[in-house]
Amino acid sequence: MADTREEMMERLLDDAGIREGMRVLDVGCAFGALTFLVARRVGSTGQVVGLDRDPHLLSMAREKAREQGLSNVTFIEADLAAVPPELGLFDAITGRRVLMYQPDAVAALRGLVRAVKPGGLVVFQENDASIGPVSLPPLPLHIRVSEWMWHTVEREGADLHMGFHLAPAMEQAGLSVEHVRAEATLQTPKVHHPVGPILRAMLPRIVRHGIATEEEMGIDTIDARLLEERTKANTTYLGEMVFGAWARRTVGD
Numbered sequence: 001m002a003d004t005r006e007e008m009m010e011r012l013l014d015d016a017g018i019r020e021g022m023r024v025l026d027v028g029c030a031f032g033a034l035t036f037l038v039a040r041r042v043g044s045t046g047q048v049v050g051l052d053r054d055p056h057l058l059s060m061a062r063e064k065a066r067e068q069g070l071s072n073v074t075f076i077e078a079d080l081a082a083v084p085p086e087l088g089l090f091d092a093i094t095g096r097r098v099l100m101y102q103p104d105a106v107a108a109l110r111g112l113v114r115a116v117k118p119g120g121l122v123v124f125q126e127n128d129a130s131i132g133p134v135s136l137p138p139l140p141l142h143i144r145v146s147e148w149m150w151h152t153v154e155r156e157g158a159d160l161h162m163g164f165h166l167a168p169a170m171e172q173a174g175l176s177v178e179h180v181r182a183e184a185t186l187q188t189p190k191v192h193h194p195v196g197p198i199l200r201a202m203l204p205r206i207v208r209h210g211i212a213t214e215e216e217m218g219i220d221t222i223d224a225r226l227l228e229e230r231t232k233a234n235t236t237y238l239g240e241m242v243f244g245a246w247a248r249r250t251v252g253d
Helices: 004-016 033-042 055-068 105-113 140-155 162-172 196-208 219-233
Strands: 023-027 047-052 073-077 090-096 116-128 175-187 237-249
Touching: 004 033, 004 090, 004 116, 004 175, 004 237, 023 033, 033 047, 033 055, 033 073, 033 090, 047 055, 055 073, 105 116, 105 162, 116 162, 140 196, 140 219, 140 237, 162 175, 162 237, 196 219
Parallel strands: 023 047, 023 090, 047 073, 090 116
Antiparallel strands: 116 237, 175 237
């Protein structure tokens, strides 16, 4: 089954105009999921630089790039607030669930603008907790799982409303916003997005912040229990909203 979240990102990249031959900087790249989407899109004549400050995640990203045979990707360890000037200018900058973790998203964007060519693209996708979880009738386990994840990122200082703040932040950073959209992540008894792998990846953080214990979560069976709850209720579940926007650095900037 196709991953709806990846489909959202693919549509965003497509509509924004990320295309073959571009040189792209993917910030906050983590283990490279978005970097690889962009790399396949820009092709052998393009180049993607993945930037992150976590050396462990970058090591994973490099290994995954080797496994996928992607020769147009490089990864560097740096903070997005201090993009090394020796990297030069890029045709576009991309990021996913990155600005929500910045103490000042506008300042972060202002810094990033200096790394993109005049007229170049800045494309971000940010999740938002303002709407959801929603279902009729309410699904208690789904609500609990959502709270585990969102309470964790809130404890980490993230902006839970970055989706709604995305376009205004771009404008305040001096960018010219071309489009902003919001899409919902939906699940039904027949449309299912595995949550177990996400919870497992977040487990140390969830436990560290005292949100839930490993025993409470029951990660090994969580997906089966969520599907069972939706199936019994025979309902659709809206988990969160995902905002995407693209903007350009003004030519005279």
